Amino acid sequence: MNFNKNISVAALALLLASGGAFAQVKKKPVTHSTTPSAAASQSKSELLPVDANVLIGKLPNGLTYYIRKNTEPKNRAVLYLVSKAGSVLETDAQQGLAHFTEHMAFDGTRDFPKNQLVDYLQKSGVKFGADLNASTSFDETVYQLPIPTDTASVFEKGFTILANWAGYVTFDPAEMDKERGIVLEEARLRGKNAQERLQKQVFPVLLNNSRYAERIPIGKEDIIKNASVATIKEFYHDWYRPDLQAVIAVGDFDPQRVLALIKSNFSALTNPTPEKPRTQYSDPQGVGTSVVIATDAEFPYTLAEIVVKHPETKIRTTTDYLQSVRIGLFNQMLNARLGELTQKPNPPFLFGQASYGSFLGKQDAFTSIAVAKTADDLQGAIKAVVAETERARKFGFTATELERAKQNALTQLQNAYKERDKTTSSSFVNEYVEHFLNNQAIPGIDFEYNFYVSNIGKITLAEMNALAGKFISDQNRVVVVQAPDKEKAKLPDDKTLLSWISTAGNGVTPYVDNVSTEPLLARNDIPRGSTIVNVKKDDSLQVATFTLSNGVKIILKPTDFKNDQILISGYSFGGTSLASDADFPSANFAAGIIGSSGVGNINQIKLDKLLSGKNITMSPYISETTQGISGSSTPQDLETALQLLYLYFAQPRKDPDIWQSNITQAKAFLANRNLDPTNVYKDTVAAVLNNYNFRNLVTTNAQLDAASLDKAYDFYKARFADASGFTFTLVGSFSIDDIMPLLQTYLGGLPANGHAETYKNLNIHPPAGQVTRTVYKGIGDKSTVQLVFSGDYDYNEANNIQVDALESILQIKLTERLREQESGVYSPGIRADYVKLPNGRYTISIYFGCAPANVDKLTADALDEVNKIKQNGASATDIQKFVAEDIRSTQVQLRQNFFWAGYLAGGNQNQENPHRILNHLKDLNSVTVQSTRDAANKYMSGTNLIKLILMPEKK
Structure with missing residues (x-):
């Protein structure tokens, strides 16, 4: 689960590990749409348009909708429910309940008690986790539901599901008690590590002790453990309301039919009386430069980050749009220079980056990051990155650099333009999510492409060269250093660190753009x-x-x-x-x-x-x-x-x-x-x-x-x-x-001498027998378990289907048992691999993270689910779910170039029947209760079973 604001590379890494549920949205050059008040102060000819291909409107209760017909993939739609309800809205007693609410939406609603919602969708071919999912961030919660459109009842039910999430979550006390453990296990899986510990040191400074620093989406453990049903219902009542929600539907359907479905399912939703004002929180402007140096015993890198924050820019007009294009070109050229430094024999850093973009809390930021080889090299790493920004500030860019950047940007836009009728529905959904949440403009690819072609020539080198001076400042600046504990004595103090930054540009000379005048091939x-x-x-x-x-x-x-x-x-x-x-x-x-x-x-x-x-x-x-x-x-x-x-x-x-x-x-x-x-x-x-x-x-x-x-x-x-x-x-x-x-x-001109050659079989594979290895490492209260079954394998289509079925069905059973029933893990997984070369082998791996105290019990539970299938075979219902999911995924894959490229090349390499795909859907009938029983006994007998366990260090 990701986060939808580009805080910075280092901070983002910390966030991803924090246990929050975030949604990453790829930023486009245009970032905000117009509002009526803004429109009054701008010439109408300058305002960015709204793509005419999307139907946007509001119901009388305030719910916003976005509807777009799109035929890629065919017979599919992507439905989203977006709520402007995130962790910043939580009271002190609710910390973590925005995310907890998201979990509860899958554990019982008016029309889908308990886990019936997931069960229904799996039978319809929708995978839980991979397809059906949700995410919670600071400012919003987003639910996603990909749904087939070629079955009317299933498609229509999708809107019922979204409406249930929007206003009819039941918060059954028994289900809530079970879900507490799952939320805590998600926090354990993503946290209890160096990143989380460093985050607690860095965020108060990086986010200026703002609301964002205090309301990390995963919340507080004691509140998750003890929050009452009344407290979580209060959050849901206050913030899950139609005037703060949007339904987004993009896919292969009739837009008017979808509009009718939205009206019939969502019109009955009401806003609370009185409405609680939705406060717009921000990261306040800071004065001067703040420094934070944070270390942790388990952090393996030494890195520095310089964040210069600026007021957020709202892009409403074509002038704003053109400036955003300039910023994109600036970022591209600057990072191309930094990339060249890594190709030196002794590069000054392991990773270096500098760019201007959106931040958090209504701010943008110019962020520079340098990952040093060691603490001894930190000074050189910082100075190398800062020197490049100073070089750009003092001497600017060259005409050849700018021309290349323009051409690269145009090529990317041309790609989107040429594929405009083949764009996937999910791409449009992401744009509309940003439009609803952040007023990001959606002028459409036709406008963007034509605007770029018509205006790129107006961007001058002088304009580009002025940007660095606008971005670089010692005001509202935060400098962050993170390193291993063992390097603490080698780290600079605040004064030394700032002196490195202030002197980094001393002696820099203009950049020389070395280009080749030779053709690629004479x-x-x-x-x-x-x-x-x-x-x-x-x-x-x-x-x-x-x-x-x-x-x-x-x-x-x-x-x-x-x-x-x-x-x-x-x-x-x-x-x-x-x-x-x-x-x-x-x-x-x-x-x-x-x-x-x-x-x-x-x-x-x-x-x-x-x-x-x-x-x-x-x-x-x-x-x-x-x-x-x-x-x-x-x-x-x-x-x-x-x-x-x-x-x-x-x-x-x-x-x-x-x-x-x-x-x-x-x-x-x-x-x-x-x-x-x-x-x-x-x-x-x-x-x-x-x-x-x-x-x-x-x-x-x-x-x-x-x-x-x-x-x-x-x-x-x-x-x-x-x-x-x-x-x-x-x-x-x-x-x-x-x-x-x-x-x-x-290809016909490639060197060839007809010398036949093949590989050697090195027989590198898991050992036979029963093996257990336990690693004791780490101070966090977390463990990881992996159970690996392996052996020789007769590689053919009939066996492959049975192993695929076993994998899919066991994923369902492990989720039901370890997550839903035991509340002991967040995301159990299983992966089945089989190869023909260099010799036929298979591995089936079960893996999960959990509390150290639960390792033995959950391992036994997982093996018990395997044994149930070995004894009785899979249930007809679970086989139905596997077949439905496989049919749906195959239908989509058959219209993907990447699928066919892998299918044809892999099939040729393995000397497989090239027509096997034509019979694949029919071959799914070979999966039966008995065949799953036979497969489980054959491939998961336990004769060859490796248990691999990570436990915290013994105290």
Whole structure:
């Protein structure tokens, strides 16, 4: 669960771990719509319009609605209920009850007593958690409900559900008592750690002791434990009211029918009399600079953050919009400079960022963050980030930087514009949520694109160069340092810290924009290519397979799912399995290093600049059993993408600076890694499940020292020297006839010598038998449990369906038992994995977090649910839920390029029947009570069972 304001990178990280339920909304350049009072003071010609494709209105009771017809995905709709009811509205006695109310909405309403709501939706194919969910933040609570529209009764019931959440939650005392434990377990899962402890030190200063610092959404443990039904009902009565609520519906439906459904379901809701005024809280302006230095024994990083807060800007007019575009360009250019610093052999920081954006409490902020390699390097990290902002303030940007930034921004907007009829419903929903909550303008992509094209030329370099001076200030500024306890003695005092910041810009010189004037691939270097030697067409799948004379195989599936997207992938067998143990550390770095070093004579910095304004991603990879490349493009940029792909084979680049930068950063991350209990536990899990084979464990300092750029480069070249065993898959918006000449040239021109090669089976898999490993690490009162079943596996479609069913059904049972019945966990999970290569293996893992005192009981409960299916099989009702969910998800996937790209490439790699998807829905009938019983006994017998447990340190 996320948070919908860009407080800052560090503060956001703290918030995410705090246990609050937050909603992250991607910000667009436009952030606020007009209001009647604002309209009076602005020329009508300047006001931003409202997208005509969305129907916006209010019921007599004040409830706002947004309705938009959208056909992606087909036969689906996304329904949201948004309430301006968040944690800042809580009284002292209600701290945590905004979030608790959200939980109770799933535990009984007028029309859906107890857990009937979740049960009904699961039978309709809606997954709890993954699809059906809700989030609570400081200022709002948002409920989301994706629903099918091709079944009238289910679709109509969706609006009944939203209305029940809006005004008819019952707050059954017995259900509330059970839910207390679940809320507390959510707090435990997300908190009881370094991030939460640091937050308590930082937030009072960062948020200026405002209401936001005092009302963290997860609330207080004693209130959650003891709050009465009357107290939570009071919060619900005061703030869940139609004049503070909106219903948002976007999907494949008739808008007038939806309007009628909203009126019939929500018109009876009433506002309380008298209404309690909804106070608009803010983060008050501060004077001067405040400093907070916070440490924790388990925090593994040393970082600094500088937050300069400014009054929130309301964007209402085209002038405001253009300024927001300038800010976006400013952020892009500044962070491109910071990104270049990480490519130095000894980068000054592990991570650096500086940007202007929305903050919290009616403020915006210019936020700079630097993550140092160690406490000894903090000064250099801070000065490096601040120096770049000072360089921009003193000398500005260059004309070439601005032109690239404009082109990149235009390309992103063009992407949205070209896909405007293929935009997913959830994208629109997020916009309307922001419009309702924050008056964010929604002019629509047509207006935004045309406005940008018409006005981008009006943005001058002088205007851009003035922004840094506006953003940087020593007033209303907060400087935060966070570090491990053990580094406390090395941290600066307030005076020293501020002196580092004030002197960081001394001696800076103008930025030099080094760009390459070379083409990506010179005309004389374009390969001769190959001829087509074989063609196979499969009309049932609309797939064609070509074999070229150099041995390369190409699988093509044209689609109309996106207007401007082509996905590209290629693989052949071999991978790091062919590296000796001595060379493995070097080989393991090979693809990442070479893929970050540029190509030919063009380094990565120049390559990024050369490709600016183009829709291209392309990355080589080397796994244990394969090497390959994956990326994406548009039809317009396909040739450039294929040239880049070709160069990763024919002219890979070796860059000593990139190598040293990666080694330096890797060692820095290792330095304090073991301070974090989660890292220690994860490392133990990896060690046990990989039978202590060093190839799948965290790289050590000794291995980093033994690794060599020359060995990495040579291994990479060997893996990509022969393309004759490669199979490439392209899916997306193209005509086969149009792209085949390009594919023949660039894929047909890849080096090939016909040398057949495959992987080695290293037999790295979980050990047989029963194993228990307990890790004692951490001071927080929290534990983690993972139960892993594993063994040999006969990989085929029939078995795969049964394992998928077992996973889905056990997820339902574990949630019912461990969460709803025992109130012992927040989010139990199960994951089933099966592979064919290098040999058939499966793992089924059950995992959950809980109180240390409950580990044994909840572990026994989880295994008891497994045993019930082993003895009796799954119930017909749970099988029905699995089948419904699978049918719904399959229907959506069949119209997604990413699904087909993975399906075709993976199926080819595993030599599976390419037509299996055509029979998939029918094959679901093979899941029966008996088949689930057989699958549970076969795959979860307990013969091979590994128990992995994290417990706090013994006192």
